[in-house]
Amino acid sequence: MKQKLEITEQDIFKFVFFKERLSDERLIYLEDNSYYKNQIKYYQTIKNGLDLATSDSLKMKIASKISAYKTEKIFFLYPRKYEKEKSNNEALIYAAKTADVPSKISTATFTDEDGKFLVRKVSTQSSTKLYIFSTVDELIQNFTIKILPDKEKITITNNNEPIELPGNIKIESIEIELT
Secondary structure, eight states: OOOOOOOOHHHHHHHHHOGGGSOHHHHHHHHHOGGGHHHHHHHHHHHHHHHSOOOHHHHHHHHHHOOSOOOTTEEEEEEEOOOOOOOTTSSOOOSSOOTTOOOOOEEEEEEETTSOEEEEEEEOSSEEEEEEEETTOOOOEEEEEEEETTTEEEEEEESSSOEEEESOOOOSEEEEEEO
């Protein structure tokens, strides 16, 4: 009988972006477990979208509409849309409200225009976790994030652990400032 592993959002990110940084045990577990299929497919879609090249003519059109010069130390992340495949056997349907009903989880993904950063928001009614990833396999150290529209600033030493915030936070965009 296979041992059940506790798989985190970071494990799934590494599985898609940097398989060599994932232990053999977790790699095999994720390859063999269909439970994580949609999450893996989601990150693969994000990775494929980041790999698409933007034409020079489109870059010039965009640059002509930007009035201010963007510093290399501030990155603006905006939500990415993703269409999830629907599956009939993914969730249990309860006939009556019970105490065992899991809380609703909502997710969102934010990326910058260059695809250097990816922030995954995972929220329940009582808390919000922000997983901050570098798609170029860097440990991000000593940085500040600003959550918009509330303009809440959080200073972080590194991105090894997710940021946990109380409540279900509404996020329109995120700024990452490297210090």
